[in-house]
Every structure is written in structure tokens, then in C-alpha cells.
Amino acid sequence: MRTIVAVSPAEVYDRLPAALDGSGPALLPGGPETLAGPFGPGEDSPDDPTAVVVATSGSTGEPKGVLLPASALLASAEATHKRLGGPGRWVLATPARYVGGIQVLVRSLLAGEPPVQLHLDEGFRVPDFVAAVAEVLRTPGRHYTALVPTQLARIVAVPQALEALRALDGIVMGGAPLSAELRAAAEGVPLVSAYGMSETASGCVYDGVPLDGVAVKLVGDRVAISGPTLARGYRNRPDLTAESFVDGWFVTSDLGRFVDGRLEILGRADDVINTGGVKVPANAVERLLERYVEAACVVGLDHPEWGQIVAAAVVGEAGHDELRAHVRAELGAPAVPKVVKTIDRMPLRGPGKVDRAAVRHYLSQ
Structure with a gap:
């Protein structure tokens, strides 16, 4: 019987291949031990193993464990590479306990190029990021990273770091909305604003346009998402799974609208x-x-x-x-x-x- 094991974020990359093909346990990176242990009914499948359980960063109550099957993680990584222009080498600049960092590792495995990982124990440091970019640029091909707006704001304040960003082929922005002012400050940087969450295996709508295979609609004024990147549900919470995953759609808590065919998020x-x-x-x-x-x-x-x-x-x-x-x-x-x-x-x-x-x-x- 497969089980879920708690691992440190530093272990994820090495253990991810076995988690994806089902030969090893599912990984719980940096999450609470209460989410580890044997799978419950419907939480795993021999045909599509649950590879990673992500503890959501909810601001109230106990974290929910999002069950991500291998197919969702791989579909997201493949669609991201297709949208960005092809596989490449990545700088991992966000912790691998969160889905954005985990997906950088999945993309790296698919690309066959190990990521350059920042040491984030003492926080994000701009000089370390510049050095990491210089290292990935030594590898031929395309070069990427994923950031959150607070990191981008620190980078654009340092001319050398801003030039390093401009040398990359794509920067996926997630975690929080990207303001027009911050985007303007990063002029010349190939930014892609991603919308998504743990339940959609990271960003699934780039600059308002869904990734290939992903569909978006409004249920009332709430955003709903379907496609191959959806999670299996929530660990030990069939009630929440049934409430949020309805007829192949994940109904989010976000309000949205379509402007000229592109999704715009209005807030929660x-x-x-x-x-x-x-x-x-x-x-x-x-x-x-x-x-x-x-x-x-x-x-x-x-x-x-x-x-x-x-x-x-x-x-x-x-x-x-x-x-x-x-x-x-x-x-x-x-x-x-x-x-x-x-x-x-x-x-x-x-x-x-x-x-x-x-x-x-x-x-x-």
C-alpha cells in the first residue's frame, strides 16, 4: 500500500521521479505530519498515482492537503513549456513546499535539466539570484524562473539584477497579483502573470489565457476551472472535495470577469x-x-x-x-x-x- 511521507523541500527533486511513477511514496513537502500516512479511499490510484500532497497556506484553520496526481503535475509542466516556447533550464527561487516551486522541479525533470536552486533558509537574496541566473545561462537553450511580486520588486531595484532578468526567456509570476506599476518597472523583462493555485497544480491561466487543455468559466461571478491539471481533492476531507470539485470543475473562491476574452481576477x-x-x-x-x-x-x-x-x-x-x-x-x-x-x-x-x-x-x- 502506498503512503504519504513528509519530506524536507530540499529532498523533493531527488524523490520526485519515484513519486511520479508510483514506485515510491507520495511526497508531503514541509507540511504538517497530520497529513502524512496511508491513503484514504479514493485518494490514490494505481493508474494515476498521487505524487505530491501540498499543504495549502490558508490563513484560518488547519491547512488542507491538496492531492496532486502525477498526471496533473505533468500536464501542467508540459503546457507551461509549450506556452513559454519549449523546455529549458530553471532557477528555483521559491520554496519547494509550495506548488509553484514544486512545478519548477517537475518542469526541470521533464526538460532533463537540473534546476539551479537558491538557498532560501535565510530568505531571498538578490545577489544569490543574480549568481543563479548566471549559472543557468551557461547551459545552452532556453532559461526560466518563477517569482512572486515581492521578489520582483527587490530585483528591479538593483540594476544588475534587472539586467539578469532580461537575459531570461520567461519569468512566471505567481503567488499574488502582479500590479501594473511593478510590471512597468520591469520594462523589457519577459514576464508572464500566472493565475492558479495548489488545486490546479500551479498557474493554469497565463496573462488571462488558459493553458492548452484548461477551460475557465464563471459560476455566478466565481471562477471555475477544468482540465487535466486539477487535483484529485483534499486529504481526509471528502466533504470539502465534494463541495469544491463539481462535475469535473474546481469552483474557486475568486471573483472574475472576462475582458476582451481574457480572464481578469477581481479578488476573493x-x-x-x-x-x-x-x-x-x-x-x-x-x-x-x-x-x-x-x-x-x-x-x-x-x-x-x-x-x-x-x-x-x-x-x-x-x-x-x-x-x-x-x-x-x-x-x-x-x-x-x-x-x-x-x-x-x-x-x-x-x-x-x-x-x-x-x-x-x-x-x-
């Missing part, structure tokens, strides 16, 4: 703030504020009169009254944050995702 359904009966998308306020500050996180705080009020944490030196005026002018009075606080840096969970629960706690004090 649970990030819509109902203030005085008016629904304010937190993501829209964040995108506006980030024109004037380095980073912003907008949440709803409970209020006895309004139900909720809009509150914002910002990183940067812009005046709070000035920020409120910009929001009022473009989004209207209901979207104006009644609480604004400056924070040194955003608390993060997972690969570049803001810990909204921690921000909400900070703003409520």
Missing part, C-alpha cells in the same frame, strides 16, 4: 466588504492605493453602525488624507478607508501572499 469572494449595504471589492481599493504606495492590504472591519468599514494597511510614505482623496475620486465615497495605518512590511503567508488575518488584527487594534 470573501474579500468583498459590505459597508452600509454597498459592496466594495477590497482588491479594487488595493490596486488603486498601490499606485501611490509600495504595498496595500484592504480588509473589512466589523462596525456596529455600518456592518463593516473599509480599512487599509499601507507600506510607504504617502499621506493618509491624500490616499483617501484618491479613492474617493475614483471609486466613490463608500470605498474610502475609514481606517488607514502605515506598516513597515506586510505580514506574509505562503509564497508572497499577504496574511490578511494578521492585517485585520493589526488594523482592529
